Amino acid sequence: MSSFDRNFQPTSSCFGFVTSQQSSNDATSWKKREGTGTIDGMLSEALKDLTFEERQQQQEILHGVQGQMREEENMVQNTLQDLDKYLNNTKRGTYYETAESMNPDYVRARAFRIMFLRGNRYDAKAAAQQMLKFFEQKHKIFGDEKLVKDITLDDLDEDDIACLKTGASQLLGRDSANRQILLQVPSLRAFANHQNELRALYYILMTASRSQETQIRGCAAILYTVGDHKDAKKGVGYLDNMRLTMSLPLYMAGNHVCGDRDTAESFLWSVAVKMLPAKRRARLRMHFGSHTECQYLLSTYGIPSQMLPFRPGTYMVNLETHHNWCQSYLLMEKQKSGHVPSPLAVTQINANDVLYVDRKKNNNMGNQRLRALIKEFSSQYDAGSNETKKLMVDALLGEIRKAGGRFLKQQANCTSERQLVWEELSLEEARAKVTQLFRNNRRRPEASRDRIHGGFIISDFPRPNDVVFGKGARSPGSELLQRLIKNRSHEYDSLDRGMKKDLVDSILHQIKEQGGRFLQPTEVFGEFLAVTDDMARARISKYFRNNRRSINKTAGQSISSTTR
Template identity: 30%
Template sequence: MTTPVSISNPSSFCGFIWSGPRAHDQKSADRRMATDEGYEAMIGEGMKNLSFNEIQKEQEVLHGITDNVDLSESATDELLLTLTGHLNRLKKGSAYETAERKSTAHAANRDLQMAFLRANRFHPKESAEKIIKFFNMKQDLFGEESLNRDITAQDLNDDDMKALSEGYFQYSPFRDRSGRKLLLTFPGLRTTGNVRAELRVRYYAMANCVETLVDISKGVVVVNYMVKQYQDRWDSAGYIEATELFNVVPLNTAGIHTCVCTKMESMIINACVALMPYRTRVKSKVHLGSHVECQYLLATYGITKGALPLRGANHDMDLTYWNTWFQQRKIQEQREHPSRIQFHRNSSSMESSSIASQLNKNNNAAIVSHGPMSSISGNENDVLCLGRIVKRMGNERLHSLGLLYATAYDNGSVADRRKIVNGIIDEIHRHGGRFLKPDSSSDARSLDDDESPPRLKELSLNEQRTKVMQLFRNLRRRQARGNGPVSTAPALAESSSSSSVPATSSSALPALTPSGTLAVSSETSPQQPPMIVSRPNPEDVLFGQQNENPGNQLLRELVGSLSEEYNRAGRGEKKKIAAQLANSIHESGGRFLKPMDDGRWEIAPFEVACDKISKHFRNIRRKR
């Protein structure tokens, strides 16, 4: 009879995992022990708590063949109401209750709650439990004063910065074949074993992962790589704590892959798997073998060899992308609104922020009503629906996106149009904007009145869609009259360090998909008006010779590291590699800019960006 798993009793746990016949060949024994009946029994123990349909659903998620859930507004409101009820029952004495006393606008923020609901498959009770644990974890790691503000690079001390620079926990510059973000851990890069610093870095990195995912329900895939030189040197210190942190952050875990080369790491990872929720256990895979064997097994799940930052025959670590991501993240934090709150955007109590009040005064911003408990300062990224032209960054961004996708929208099917509309809404939200209109008790004209700014309210999702569709109708009418609108893209791009097209969501703008292909037909793309910027950002890739912009340097590093793989690839694979690199530049906040005669810059289309990358590969081959 098999002994039950007990984390509190390591000896019984080890006996459970490694019971069974031994092989004479140690390598064969190790491989069997990672996948023997003991391990399968532990996974099966968790599966007994799930129905057959639930197990089938989780397996579909693991293999990237699941569809995203699109809830109606009434269903969303009902879920949020149920979630609030669970929170009220669970919050007593918790850090969440403390955060709620400080600012309801933060603790009870709709975007934050929806992130947890999506990450937990719209189970309100599970989401409420995770929210409580999440705030407790945040307080433990960063103190009570952090409960109602951003966790930025300024909160990281010297130990944290050292742990971050090691690259032990990092993002991949690429995604898996289903377009999901990859979170990578390399325990062998840990040099200090400072568990608390590593946890703080994990929190910081995962928080920004949630923030940049347009569609949280798409999920992320975790790869723990512990092969050869990347085996842990610190006796797995902090593994349990890291698992607990991962379980409370609102990430929809689409899969967890652990690559090991000895039975000891397999045993430790099995212990961590036993701590995970049942749904997560089903999506956990342990791969035992050499570098080549593990990378082959990962490829069967859509995680290509190039997605790992390992270079050369010795599989050496390349931290170029990770270091660049952090530097660009710090630049982005300096540019963003100082009162922006992580996991959601533009939600800060004016009463508790003198900076927000000063910005409100300087920008003549309106006051947005979100119910009787709070009022929130509007920001330049909001779209004001006033029935007239508004010189505001959010309105100009919406207008520029309408110009960019007008032809594709007019020629597209109903499904294509829906995807474009939803993608534009996602893009406005990604920049921290909302769709606002005057409250019925306010006069839109008072926006120009310094003394009495109007009260605004946020449009429902259906109203936002109607607004975007109305924009396309207006553009079509103006085009029919022969006086097409003038692009306001310069003002749009000056404030944004990222491409206008996100690459992360099934409902995102279709010009840039995770595979790097254009969803809009090639016949319509040349007719779309160009987007112009007055000055480049450090993360942009600039066309022209001998350009030393940081974005160009990053591109050269990425091209150099993948040149051998590119040269071996066939024509179709070469296009995919170029598209993946273009996606990684876009993801890091960069654009591909072509110089114009008047000193401004034109944002190059995606195909042109891929051609430039291919030219880089060809130049390297010629020099050799």
């Protein structure tokens, strides 16, 4: 009942790099590709096999600057029909056929099939081949009884959970293109039996695959073997890991392999690279060097070093976030029943996300941007028909998504700031939130920007030397002003009124001589009011007065505690 190619040759890669040489997509047969040479040479050779347009497309995918995948309903429906045809022609004697006879609704579910189509960029033939391999691998790992069941943590035994918690494979946050980051650190590999690792890996990757955002944008995978992070198991089980990974509907938009150039791993990687089709090679990057060098190279592909769970200096792996992720899923799945899949837990947010915490107002950049869009289009929304309003709501959702934002709500079981876990809202929930914002904006009297007198509006973001007024504003210019206020406060308090004005003027000119401006945020996201010199003088004088009050208050508290 095997759907694997009998001529399959092993390679040492836990990403499942190997794909069909007969398809330009990331399909699923593993025939060995011919070719020799260095890794750099093979990657360069791959580009020669592609047209200019194909090279450009793969580079855009790798760097996360390609347009969003189009999913027109007619195209989706036609591809689903093609998928059915391929499956009907090839399913005989496979575990797919077994699963279909056990629970046809599970196997034929539209969302389930679209997951495989997205994972193969709507190549119906490649998706059909992958579905056959998916059920074969699932049967091999979990057996008949779980073949038509969404796998949860309850389906894993103690050794599986222990393997999951090692962090050898873990989901981080998202890169700058909002793609899910998958990190694999071979030095952390540990298991009682290799089946434990396979079940843990299946759970992690299928959890990522359930997110529609990840299905559409793909995954950025990192294999990190720098320094002491060489494989603890010396390559044992890589072949089975690869087979499993290639059977799962997770689109690898970018593969990054980090390591030392003069290692056995680099030779094994070259074997894996040879087996890649040209398009997949074009999305693979090898990074050789120290921890600092490799992490810098990753940052040039939109994966900042702050996203990686390595402790500064020692480069040991900090597993706190990963363990929080495991615990959040354990708690979340206990609250679920039936076959409804759990939503994807999010432990790391980005600036473009729209966040909901109870009924509190949130000032994350994504929330500010959404409020600005609501205000900008509120008059058109109020004047439109019901159909127009629905289209406008969807358009705003699209704007947030284009910027890499998600609509997230804090999970109810979060009890501390250190263990915040978020849950992505469904499409209907997000629509309801945006619709309510439009209604609230209509009811709330619009704060008039005409009340701002003097100055002029700028639409560019602050420069480093600008002073940005407002609570929580931080910039080098603002910090310079605070230091000047603190250092010259005694001098200011000792001067008469006229001399105080001269001191304030000298500080104002010192800021402006360094190219700084004095800015006040407006209610519109991304807009600032460049205040007049008189307004800036008034603010600086107020800061001096506030600083004096703060000093007096601190001194009073010190005297009080001494007399006690």
